Amino acid sequence: MRVSLSGKLFTVSLISFWYASNIGVLLLNKYLLSNYGFKYPIFLTLCHMMACSMLSYIAIAWMKMVPLQTVRSRVQFVKISSLGLIFCLSVVGGNISLRYLPVSFNQAIGATTPFFTAVFAYVMTLKREGWLTYMALVPVVTGVMIASGGEPSFHLFGFIMCVSATAARALKTVLQGVLLSSEAEKLNSMNLLMYMAPVAVAFLLPASIIMEEDVLGITIQLAREDSTIVWLLLFNSTLAYFVNLTNFLVTKHTSALTLQVLGNAKGAVAVVISILIFRNPVSVTGMLGYSLTVIGVILYSEAKKRNKRERDT
Template sequence: MKSSSSSSSKLFTIGLVAAWYSSNIGVLLLNKYLLSNYGFKYPIFLTMCHMTACSLLSYIAIAWMKMVPMQTIRSRVQFFKISALSLIFCASVVSGNVSLKYLPVSFNQAIGATTPFFTAVFAYLMTFKREAWLTYITLIPVVTGVIIASGGEPSFHLFGFIMCIGATAARALKSVVQGILLSSEGEKLNSMNLLLYMAPIAVVFLLPATLLMEDNVVGITLALARDDVKIVWYLIFNSALAYFVNLTNFLVTKHTSALTLQVLGNAKGAVAVVVSILIFKNPVSVTGMLGYSLTVFGVILYSEAKKRSK
């Protein structure tokens, strides 16, 4: 009896990881398709659609389906902290989506793999937290790999590269700031509750940015929908998938360890690269792939070094 329950829980975990991978890679590929292949050149509006879906679906999952207990915001200070996190989160998602207009997914993922480097830098600058010297040494191949990949990238675009670096840095900054801001027991929120509060605040930030920077986007989208109704389904599916990424990430974290999540995350980037090259057929050079492989190898070494220093 015990072995059947352990095998079913193992199957459940495998299913969760598969759902996390497919939703993660699905959002990335669909974003790329919409923003560069389909010609829907509105990354801020696309991010706003994602955040709107995350607001609605988070509320349904927590308030109606009771997937996790609802946690309340305790004070005005905590609200401002969540708002600051939301702003950084917006910056990372918008920059990432903008970069997908100009860069292939494979190169985008190579740059994204440098997150540990930025996390270590921000942790040191903001909390004076020093890692073991060996941990810092493992960051050398992480950065070197991206420099090599950039030199060997046939579709290199400077503005797209800057946006992607900005997105990666903002993602790392969010994780460090989150650790600082919501570290006290009374203020800790699980990731599903944090998304429930962050997503609507993100919509408030993104709405004026969309109206100011993406002129008449709603009118253009409606006109597009009249010509091709598929755009509406693409946007709805893409936005729901963006929430599903956060939901499956939370569930995988809950059912596995943080270390397993790190290892799976590293592998996910490599899977995304292979899938995107197969789908979009973007040219890749041997130098680019060597650079990316070096970065992933560096991230694995970094994870090992962090584990040993604890």
């Protein structure tokens, strides 16, 4: 009984930490990029990826949290690099969107990930789901359309970047299944992050230098005036790594399906907290649209679970 209770307490603590890191990094990104006035989303993403590179190496190579998996061929490295680029674009797009959109609307758009995943899975692998699964995607998309029409802080460029980031996130998930499908090439998410993050850094460093003129000089100047920015960036970047670490650990100690359900609830929690903190205006139409999207995602998850049971029997 004690073992069972301690195991449950550990799982609950893990889920709580996963929620805190996910929502924390989202709100801190919004604060830095919008309220604080640090308008450099590419550089912010670069900091995230540098932290992910270093901390994932420490966790795997030094702390032995999971066995070290090696890259076995040049072809596998190219595949991982492709995933790294798409991962990088999804994070940059999400951070750029936070400059223009409130967290609540950002999360509403992000909830459409299952729609893009289903589309890419069909286009790239010709994998078909049951008709109920596709029907469940209708309220997902309809909800975002309603939320967009009722969003007081709607910004077209921010909307496009957020949709692009959501699509890139879904594309990475599908491509990961296609490119690393053989047993010899499969990597767990922690090892994959360790190899993808340096690739992302290689892409982001020149992009930040070219597109965000003198960002390093401006950051140093800000740090001289007020060291708070240094601690904010360090904490934010570390939190970004813990999002990936806790994501892996929650999946390991529960299941991928549980993670999906918890993720749906997390989005709703993030919306409520962001509205309370940033006090961004929301409309009844916008909240109804977001609620419809969440209901659609839940129905989609249930339909997929039902299809899986039918295939297994």
